Amino acid sequence: MGVRIQDITAELAADKGIENIKGVFIPEVVDGGAADKAGIKADDVILKIDGEAVNKASELQEEISKYHPGDDVTVTILRSGKTIEKSVKLLSKDGKKEISTETVREAKNSTWWYLGKHRTHGKISAKNSQRCADKINR
Numbered sequence: 181m182g183v184r185i186q187d188i189t190a191e192l193a194a195d196k197g198i199e200n201i202k203g204v205f206i207p208e209v210v211d212g213g214a215a216d217k218a219g220i221k222a223d224d225v226i227l228k229i230d231g232e233a234v235n236k237a238s239e240l241q242e243e244i245s246k247y248h249p250g251d252d253v254t255v256t257i258l259r260s261g262k263t264i265e266k267s268v269k270l271l272s273k274d275g276k277k278e279i280s281t282e283t284v285r286e287a288k289n290s291t292w293w294y295l296g297k298h299r300t301h302g303k304i305s306a307k308n309s310q311r312c313a314d315k316i317n318r
Contacts, residue, residue, distance in 0.1 A: 181244055181255075181268060182213015183220065185237045196223065203227040203258060204240045218268040220257060227263065228256035244270070 183206045186192070193201050203225040209216050220226075226234060229243035230253055247253055249272040257264050 181270065182210035182215045183226075184208040184210075185226070185240055187236050188225065198225060198258075199261070202233075202235055204234050204237050214268050214271045215255075218255070218266045220255065220266055220268070221259070223259075225258040226255055227258055228254075230254050231256075 185204050185206060188198060188201050188203060188205050190201060192198070192205060196205070198205075206215075206220065206222060206224045206226060209220055209222050226240060228234065229240065232243050234240040234243055244253070247270055249270050251270050253268050253270060255266045255268050257266060
């Protein structure tokens, strides 16, 4: 998503004036990243990803991992005491909306592979690799 994230501690909440210790704090937004393009800013707090509450950095990472570059995700944030929804078009690490053929080849040889929004374990066949690539690059 192009943000640095951290869990909200009581100390951070007091320092930043965050009333409830809910959500995930964004200390930094990557220039030109998906979050930046959607208008998410440093010091925002992410509360939800497509309606799913996130209260730890690991929960946010898990929710985002269910999606692919090019997917639109609704991110609910808290900014200056107001709840705001932002539509974020996810990008790959290199800033593209599609996954390259090379990335698919690398994934095919890895232990973990995401099929749709579900993770599977084990190597996948060339046929399934192409099916996944077609789905990802839809």
